Amino acid sequence: MRFSLDWLRAYMELPETADQVAELLAQAGLPVDAVERWGADHTLDVDILANRPDCMCHLGLARELAARTGRPLRIPETNPTYGPEKAEDLATIEIVHGDLCSRYTALILTGVSVGPSPSWLQDRLASIGLRPINNLVDATNFVLHEMGQPLHAFDLDRLDGARVVVRRARAGEHMQTLDGENRSLEENDLVIADASRALAIAGVMGGADSEIASTTTRVLLESAHFAPVAV
Numbered sequence: 001m002r003f004s005l006d007w008l009r010a011y012m013e014l015p016e017t018a019d020q021v022a023e024l025l026a027q028a029g030l031p032v033d034a035v036e037r038w039g040a041d042h043t044l045d046v047d048i049l050a051n052r053p054d055c056m057c058h059l060g061l062a063r064e065l066a067a068r069t070g071r072p073l074r075i076p077e078t079n080p081t082y083g084p085e086k087a088e089d090l091a092t093i094e095i096v097h098g099d100l101c102s103r104y105t106a107l108i109l110t111g112v113s114v115g116p117s118p119s120w121l122q123d124r125l126a127s128i129g130l131r132p133i134n135n136l137v138d139a140t141n142f143v144l145h146e147m148g149q150p151l152h153a154f155d156l157d158r159l160d161g162a163r164v165v166v167r168r169a170r171a172g173e174h175m176q177t178l179d180g181e182n183r184s185l186e187e188n189d190l191v192i193a194d195a196s197r198a199l200a201i202a203g204v205m206g207g208a209d210s211e212i213a214s215t216t217t218r219v220l221l222e223s224a225h226f227a228p229v230a231v
Contacts, residue, residue, distance in 0.1 A: 003061055004127040005042040007146075011062035011074050018042035021065070028068050030055060038127050057148035076146070083110065091156060091220055096167035100190045101202065104166050104224040108156065112136065114216050136212045136219060149223060152192075152200065154210045156218040161195030164220065166202065173198055176208040190230040192222070203231035 005018050014021065022032035022044055030052070034045040046061065054060045059075075066073040087108045095101050114134050116122070122132040125141055132138050140151040156162060169185035175198045176182050183201070185191065191198040200206040203226040212219070 001046055001048050001056060002128040003044045003046055003058060004038070004124065005044060006040075007058045007124055007127065008062050008065065011059055011076075012066045012069075013071050014062075014065065018044065024065060024068050025061075028064055030061070030064065039123075041127055043127055053148070057144070058146050060148055085110070090218075091159070091162045091164065094163070094165045096165060097190065100168070100227045100230040101166045102225050102227070104164070104222070106164065106223070107221040109219040109221060110217070112217050112219050114212060114214050134212065134214075136216070140221075150203065152206055152222040153212050154192075154199065154206075154220040154222065155212055155216045156220045157216075158210045159194040159199070159220065160197070163195045164222075165193045165195070166224075167191060167193060169198060175199070175201075177201065177205045178208060178211055179205065180208070190226060202226045 005014075005021060008014060008021070016024065018035045022035050025032055025044070025046060031047045032044050033047055036043050036045075046055075048055050055064055063073050085108075087106060090108045091106065093104055093106055095104055114136060117132055117135045117138040121138055121142060125132050125138060128145060130141055136153050140153055144150050154164075167190075168187055169189040169191045171187055173185045173191075174183060175185065175191075185198060185201075190202040192200040192202055194210070197209065198207070199210045202224070
């Protein structure tokens with residue numbers, strides 16, 4: 001898994017060179033397969049084992065390095081601004097199959113303007129091999145690689161009934177995923193649906209019918225936990 005050295009340095013003091021950081025990680029049981037220069041930055045290809053999902057993000061790997069060096073970890077500060085409307089007045093969430101989804105939360109963003117991300121965010125994503133798309137999609141990818149929590153953004157105005165239903169797919173159901181492919185779903189597939197159709201394959205890929213577009217102004221931002229067997 002690729003990590004940016006400059007990105008890691010955002011969370012702790014790390015004066016060591018890229019090769020020295022690679023040695024620190026190897027001593028912690030996280031071998032580095034390759035170190036490559038990326039502009040003024042370096043990328044580290046770290047072999048994260050299945051029993052260390054806490055290190056599958058920059059903040060998690062920085063925490064490991066902070067513990068290794070005895071230096072303080074800098075947790076990013078957050079100070080979100082909330083509007084007068086409540087999310088439950090704008091959309092509803094229903095978990096039909098709780099055995100496959102233990103928790104589903106959503107935040108509603110209004111007054112959104114879709115456009116290019118700032119250059120620093122594009123650089124962060126490009127340094128680990130991700131293609132910047134737009135400010136909303138890039139923000140979800142940034143959080144995933146910062147904190148390890150997947151997010152997905154839906155265009156709220158494209159959700160039938162302003163509803164999200166977490167359920168198994170129906171027999172014969174199909175949908176077009178973000179890669180342009182038409183998918184035939186099976187009844188064991190867990191999907192995110194609205195009042196009438198499947199919109200995303202949970203934990204796998206979103207769908208074209210609810211994707212963020214240049215005209216999007218209201219967003220339902222998903223953060224959930226899906227059973228690994230479902231994914």
